[in-house]
Amino acid sequence: MPDDGKASTPRVDFQVHPSRYRHWRLAAGGPVATLTMDVDEQGGIVPGYELKLNSYDLGVDIELYDAVQRLRFEHPEVRAVVVTSGKEKVFCAGANIRMLAAAPHPWKVNFCKFTNETRNGIEDATVSSGQAYLAAVNGTASGGGYELALACEHIMLIDDRSSAVALPELPLLGVLPGTGGLTRVTDKRHVRRDLADYFATKSEGIGGKKAVQWRLVDEAVPRAAWPQTVAERAGELAERSTRAASATARGIELTPLGKTRTDTEIAYRHVSATLSRERGLVEITVRGPETGAPDGIAAVHQEGAGFWTLAMTRELDDLILDLRTNELELGTWVFRTLGDPGLVLAHDRLLLDHADDWLANEIIGYLKRTIKRLDVTSRSLLALIEPGSCFAGSLLELALAADRSYQLAGVFEDDDGAEPAGVTVGPMNLGPLPMGNGLTRLQTRYLGDDKGLAEVEKRAGERLLAEDAERLGLVTFAPDDIDWDDEVRIAVEERASFSPDALSGMEANYRFAGPETMETKIFGRLTAWQNWIFNRPNAAGPDGALRRFGTGQRPQFDRKRA
């Protein structure tokens, strides 16, 4: 367990493969797949705790994320996914408490963020990929275990007088059910708030008919009827699925990422990053396609994981997770792109022209979820738009996700043969990649300024130079060669001089201007409260509830309410 950076922390690797899973079994082959959670007690991602009772840590969730992704891409035939437990009498006991108790604050926060993203991804698979998730809760589901079930479309609970669903975090640990629990119970399942209050204070949970009556689960099924009823329900979900793939469609393999990683460089085929520890900075370059878009959607299937948009997205996704988890002190990420904007737009067009193809749909959805990760990443994001760049369509989202963008007006003096930098709004910016708040990044940017938004939309397809882009509000600043270096340097240095916590808080507010959804409420309201609690002595202090759990000693609380 990383102990607040004082000891050396293991570098977390997010690349796994079903053949190496320690905690899950993935069975696919027909319209219904089954994901069986069977956590290896000795398989914690860091030493110091045992993963008893199907409790989980980041390593368990990394495998779950991988499985959800592979089901989308490698299994077009799958139309419903049953999540169940391989243990007797327990579905999942939630996040491992000893892990939480020992973890430093940023680890806890990062862990919860990734878990939340994975669960949002499960809901997104149900809604957008036609792979509906069914929680077959065949034993008690506690805390994060019940929260996993809450992310599923349908929850079945075995009715055996001992199995229950529970949110025991508050009474047992002095923290919140913070990976969606408090939000999904009321806003998704529509459990009445006072019943939800009672439920979240009863550590033993609620099972049987009452769990159904209170809407905590959809049905309680006697043991004798369990296997058959699970199969029936899964069949019904598969039947109703809108998945756009035929039963005989062939998946594409998510082949291993080619990645090299040192202390100062992370490199993939299309994405690379330079880590500057002294400056607290990561400089990320995303390279556009090297060739034109393939000729038709069949060729995309042929290219599979090699298709530029998918390959680049996978690399970006891995980089975000790597940096977020392993490089806590690199507080500013600078994004550059390199390539031909026309080729980016051509790839976008090919995908959008075939959005009813299951694979095109999956690639667009994956890009959507990956850019969303940036919105909830607690790092300052800057985009530098320079000559030779390709901030167009899908890659323009990087600039729109950034806290600020700088576009060079003109060219650099020492490179006066270059074309000035442009940005191009494309169809990918006008709908297919919404933020968690339900708006596109352009709509969020022009919140309350319909005229400004309309003006930008009218210019879609046009390569906009710095002066135009700035006037239209697409970029923040448009310094020329004389000012460029200073302005960028000052921005980076300033960011490194500010309180990291205040920056996280500011960005988490500004990035989510406008409406809130269940998803943004989970990352905003719920997560922010949980982070506060995680940082309070009543939870994390030596006498706090998290640390005292299982010791036989009662926690000592400062009783003052704040």
Add this chain to the structure above:
Amino acid sequence: MPDDGKASTPRVDFQVHPSRYRHWRLAAGGPVATLTMDVDEQGGIVPGYELKLNSYDLGVDIELYDAVQRLRFEHPEVRAVVVTSGKEKVFCAGANIRMLAAAPHPWKVNFCKFTNETRNGIEDATVSSGQAYLAAVNGTASGGGYELALACEHIMLIDDRSSAVALPELPLLGVLPGTGGLTRVTDKRHVRRDLADYFATKSEGIGGKKAVQWRLVDEAVPRAAWPQTVAERAGELAERSTRAASATARGIELTPLGKTRTDTEIAYRHVSATLSRERGLVEITVRGPETGAPDGIAAVHQEGAGFWTLAMTRELDDLILDLRTNELELGTWVFRTLGDPGLVLAHDRLLLDHADDWLANEIIGYLKRTIKRLDVTSRSLLALIEPGSCFAGSLLELALAADRSYQLAGVFEDDDGAEPAGVTVGPMNLGPLPMGNGLTRLQTRYLGDDKGLAEVEKRAGERLLAEDAERLGLVTFAPDDIDWDDEVRIAVEERASFSPDALSGMEANYRFAGPETMETKIFGRLTAWQNWIFNRPNAAGPDGALRRFGTGQRPQFDRKRA
């Protein structure tokens, strides 16, 4: 300054009067009133700091709240309110930094909450009372000073090359502009998020034309034209006002509250509270009207501050503020009512029948804001519905605002001549008293259950006994005499045994099921992040930015991003 309860803390009194203001001047008499901020440097509410540059503390804000209230009730003729500064070259420097640096965590949180409520009240006066607020920013408005301006309908900034608006919290103090700043800049003023980011990192702020261009203010006015332009704009706002009072209408005086206060009892005419320190409990009783509603709205004007709804609301408002600020360790508030439900409903009806009367409108609005305070109060709220109670209409909102409610089925054995307890839904529960999320408490309660809501609405006007009320979902539990004492005792004891922080977090999530508004975003997303930051060593630790401000030493930050 209360130092986390170790030293004796002064008991804060929220009752003030314009004749005793130390920090504000209120000038009314025609359609335009002026509120001049002229803070007495030596007038801090606790010792240890000077309120320089029109910086403020809780005491300053208590006077502002009083002024806003009196303008509503005592000045029906006022249709626009100019907020300006009585100092040279400074409008308001925001919350006093030394006060913030020295204050214990719950004091900071409470202070910000009250400040937020007062600012929401200013916006509510503009929208619901036809008293539009104009910020005449005649010098630099920094931090909370600019946030005060942001709560106004129109912001004018003097254009003198030195005056600016600024949010310097992040660069100077390592905290957020947390009293609405980050939310109102983007969601109300529609400042573009990247410009807002830049603005909140520039401690010197932005003035003149750029402030207008970026939408930070509505206009920048040269000094020579200042007095005339302020008068013009105020006149225009007054002209457009929909205030339902004639120019010659007479206000009603908010006479001093009759209040007695000991360590264990707080009593007013209609509201009383018993404080049990050992149990961490406050038992609050609200008494219904003793007589029928007055005969017509003229009689309400006649009764003035003596009219039951207004008197009760004022008392409840003061009690909430007193307990929230002065009794941090009393974590559970139990609400009872006593009286005739018919009389409550008759008072409700009188007000609603005359909702176009300015005073009736003000009383309903005040009740709305007071119950809203409960929604954001970090205490567990229980309602006990017993024989002799009057949870009907406006007083039913107390039960609907509670985290749980218990209604006795039948009567107590030793009182078998009593009528069983009833609850009655009235028109006051069906619209006039929305929560911050824009829904009524009933709509929030039945979120996603339109059928349940319709069924309850159909029973409006009917006195519902425990079994019915429970079945309809209006109350949480309906124990009978045999179980009552145990169930209630267990609920209270349990609450006292849980982590106070986890309870605050859980309640802040469950109470706001459903949609979010700018108001709930301020109390949810923004406040929760600010509370986290207030609790982090980077802000509040001995080397943190808040504590080091003004010492000449730079803060030491843990650079890890979380």
